[in-house]
Amino acid sequence: MLPWGKPEKVCKLMMLKQRPLLLTLLAVAIIAAVAFFFVSRSGNSITELEDVVRYIEPEAYYVTGAHYKLATTPAGQGKVILPRELDVGEFGKEPEFQREVGFVGPDVCKECHEENYSTFIETAHYRTSALPNDRTMKGSLSDSSELIQTRVNPLRYEVSEKDGDYYQSVLLDRDGKTWNHQQHVDIVTGSGKNGQSYLFWQKDRLYQLPISWLKGVGWVNSPGYTDGLANFARPVRDDCMACHSTKMDFARRKLNLADRHTMILGVTCERCHGPGQKHVEFHRANPDAASKHIVHPGLLPRERMNDVCSQCHSGSSKLLQPAYSFRPGEDLSKYRKFTTNGEKAGGVHTANQFPRLRKSKCYQSSDTMSCATCHNPHRNERDRPDIFSNRCQKCHQPEACGQFSTLGQKIATNCIDCHMPKKMNKSITFDSDDADAFNQVRDHFIRIEPAATAEVIQRWKTEKQTK
Numbered sequence: 001m002l003p004w005g006k007p008e009k010v011c012k013l014m015m016l017k018q019r020p021l022l023l024t025l026l027a028v029a030i031i032a033a034v035a036f037f038f039v040s041r042s043g044n045s046i047t048e049l050e051d052v053v054r055y056i057e058p059e060a061y062y063v064t065g066a067h068y069k070l071a072t073t074p075a076g077q078g079k080v081i082l083p084r085e086l087d088v089g090e091f092g093k094e095p096e097f098q099r100e101v102g103f104v105g106p107d108v109c110k111e112c113h114e115e116n117y118s119t120f121i122e123t124a125h126y127r128t129s130a131l132p133n134d135r136t137m138k139g140s141l142s143d144s145s146e147l148i149q150t151r152v153n154p155l156r157y158e159v160s161e162k163d164g165d166y167y168q169s170v171l172l173d174r175d176g177k178t179w180n181h182q183q184h185v186d187i188v189t190g191s192g193k194n195g196q197s198y199l200f201w202q203k204d205r206l207y208q209l210p211i212s213w214l215k216g217v218g219w220v221n222s223p224g225y226t227d228g229l230a231n232f233a234r235p236v237r238d239d240c241m242a243c244h245s246t247k248m249d250f251a252r253r254k255l256n257l258a259d260r261h262t263m264i265l266g267v268t269c270e271r272c273h274g275p276g277q278k279h280v281e282f283h284r285a286n287p288d289a290a291s292k293h294i295v296h297p298g299l300l301p302r303e304r305m306n307d308v309c310s311q312c313h314s315g316s317s318k319l320l321q322p323a324y325s326f327r328p329g330e331d332l333s334k335y336r337k338f339t340t341n342g343e344k345a346g347g348v349h350t351a352n353q354f355p356r357l358r359k360s361k362c363y364q365s366s367d368t369m370s371c372a373t374c375h376n377p378h379r380n381e382r383d384r385p386d387i388f389s390n391r392c393q394k395c396h397q398p399e400a401c402g403q404f405s406t407l408g409q410k411i412a413t414n415c416i417d418c419h420m421p422k423k424m425n426k427s428i429t430f431d432s433d434d435a436d437a438f439n440q441v442r443d444h445f446i447r448i449e450p451a452a453t454a455e456v457i458q459r460w461k462t463e464k465q466t467k
Contacts, residue, residue, distance in 0.1 A: 046080055046172055046181040055084040058205055058235040058255045067233065071226040078152045080170055080181060080230040087203050087257065095251035097259060098238075098322045102275030103247045106268040109276060112283065113269075122380040125267040127191035129244040132166045137185075138192035139213035148211060148219045152228040157211050159219060168198065168209045170230040183209060183232060187265065189244045193382060194441070195430075197222050199236055206236040206256045212430065220430040227431040242323035243312035246271050250323070272297055272308050272377065274328050295328040302370050306354060307332035309371040314338050315352035353444040360446035362395070389415040403453065407460070414456065420444060421452035 047053055056066055070076030087093075106126070110117040120126055130136040140146070145160035154173040160166070166185035171178055183200045190196035195214040200207055210231050212222040221227050222234075235256035241248045246264035251257040270276050278293035297305050308328045317336040326335040338355070354371070363369050374391050381387050389412060398404055398412040411418075422440040 044177050044179045046170065046179040047082070049172070049174070049179055052078065052080055052172065052179075054079060054081050056081055056233045057084045057086060058207075058233075061233060061235050061255075067231060071229055071231070076226065076229040078155050078172070078228060080172075081233040082181070083202055083205065083207055083233040083235070085202065087205065095254050095257055097249045097251050098324070099249050099262075100247050100275070100324045102277040103264055103270050104276045104280055105246075105264050105270075106266070108280055109269045111280075116378045117269075119379045120269070120377075123377070124191035124193050124380070124382065125271075125377065128267050129187055129189045129241075129265040131265065132185045132188050132198070133164065136188045137161075137166060138196055138215075139219055146219060150228045155228060155230065157219075157230070159211055166198075168200075168211050170210070170232075181230075181232070185209065200232075201260060204257050204260075206241075206258055207232060208234040208236055214430050217430070223430060225431060238323035239317075239319050243267070247324055267312070271311075272328055297328055298372055300329055302368060304329055304331070305370050305372065310338075310354045311336070313353040313371075314355055356443060356445040360444075362446045385414040385416040389413060392416075392419075403457070407457070410460065416442075417456045418453045419446050419449065421449055421455075 054066070054070065056064075061067060067081055070079055070081065106117065106120075127136070139159065141159065141161055144162065145158055148157040148159065150156055156171050158167075158169045158171055160169070167182050168185060169180050169182040171180045173179075185198045186201045187199040187206075188196055189199060190212075192213075192215065195212055197212040198209040200209055208222060210222055210225055211219055214220050222231075225231055237255060238248070238250040238258075241250075241258075244265075244267070246266060246268045247270070248263040249259040251259075264270070272295075274295040276294060279291075282292050283289065297308050300308075307330070310332055311326060315338060317338045319335070320337055321335045326332060357363050357371075374388055375381070392415040393412065396415070398409060401411050401415075403411050403418075420442055422442050
């Protein structure tokens with residue numbers, strides 16, 4: 001027997017004294033196990049699966065057809081396409097950039113134009129590209145992550161957020177392990193009006209991520225992406241970003257190599273008014289002088305004013321000169337050759353808005369009608385048919401409408417849905433594991449559309465009955 005007491009009492013006393021230490025050791029063990037799980041998961045890089053991963057160089061992406069074969073045949077199901085790294089260090093071998101000079105950014109414009117700035121930042125133009133944060137990322141995340149299944153059962157995606165950073169990952173289950181590949185979300189494109197897509201930098205190259213967010217639907221495969229093929233290799237070209245940013249300096253003869261340090265995201269002041277550096281320098285030195293060294297689109301001839309909007313609202317086009325080289329006031333036909341005449345309400349994102357408008361009798365019978373006749377570019381007027389209908393009534397009286405005798409003055413609140421209905425844009429397909437999805441865009445061909453009118457009347461009747 002020990003001199004200070006019975007053995008069982010001594011052991012009990014020692015255990016009580018050591019309990020904090022034991023709890024600490026247990027906590028450390030749990031943390032270590034959790035850490036091991038995540039490390040082992042992140043360590044299972046999908047790039048180790050040679051039968052799964054395919055690499056494509058950016059300059060070869062659109063010309064070899066390699067990705068198209070994978071996207072349109074069963075051989076691509078369950079595969080992952082990654083970009084092949086070409087450049088070492090920042091810009092690799094010093095590229096020759098197409099530098100667009102004289103841009104200052106919208107925050108500088110705010111110095112003198114705070115009223116326009118404060119309302120403009122609420123518009124879709126301003127928000128059409130941005131850095132990711134909790135305000136610009138519109139897609140919902142449950143508990144900081146969201147899993148998106150594909151029709152290939154072992155293959156799925158995860159969209160996640162950690163400490164303010166956002167990621168997209170592809171996950172593949174095999175041999176009792178989860179293999180993964182993760183990319184950081186670096187740029188958000190799309191205001192969220194219809195949806196958003198996401199971009200990432202690999203060194204100095206810009207690529208699109210495979211998962212997009214579509215309003216009213218949720219997380220879907222990015223436009224034109226095949227469900228079950230994880231494609232991280234689509235290069236983002238200058239002509240794509242030219243309608244999603246004010247300026248981005250791309251390298252000549254390098255498809256998607258750009259200078260992220262000089263970019264101005266969002267379609268902001270200088271895309272419509274021209275580079276502002278000379279204007280700012282002059283008016284800082286001469287604050288009371290009349291406006292100089294800047295373009296006022298509303299004072300341009302109608303054709304040139306509409307050219308400013310047509311850069312991005314006339315459907316698909318072929319570049320004739322560098323993507324960002326057009327300046328407001330110039331003839332756009334010298335910079336872009338458009339491949340649509342407005343016969344269809346399709347086209348990339350925009351439903352060929354300006355060509356469709358030109359088909360309208362309203363436009364053809366006017367010498368002055370322009371995009372700005374109906375749109376105030378400095379204000380967010382989305383989902384306000386009453387505002388646009390009021391502008392229609394500067395030329396058209398409600399009493400002249402064929403539905404006035406039946407519906408009365410109510411028709412004055414919404415000319416738009418009857419004469420410029422929203423339509424499904426099937427030129428942009430969002431593939432998913434169960435069905436295709438499409439976003440709706442407003443047709444800018446102003447006309448009498450009996451089917452649309454009947455739909456609006458029925459909606460009004462239903463609303464009246466439910467009140």
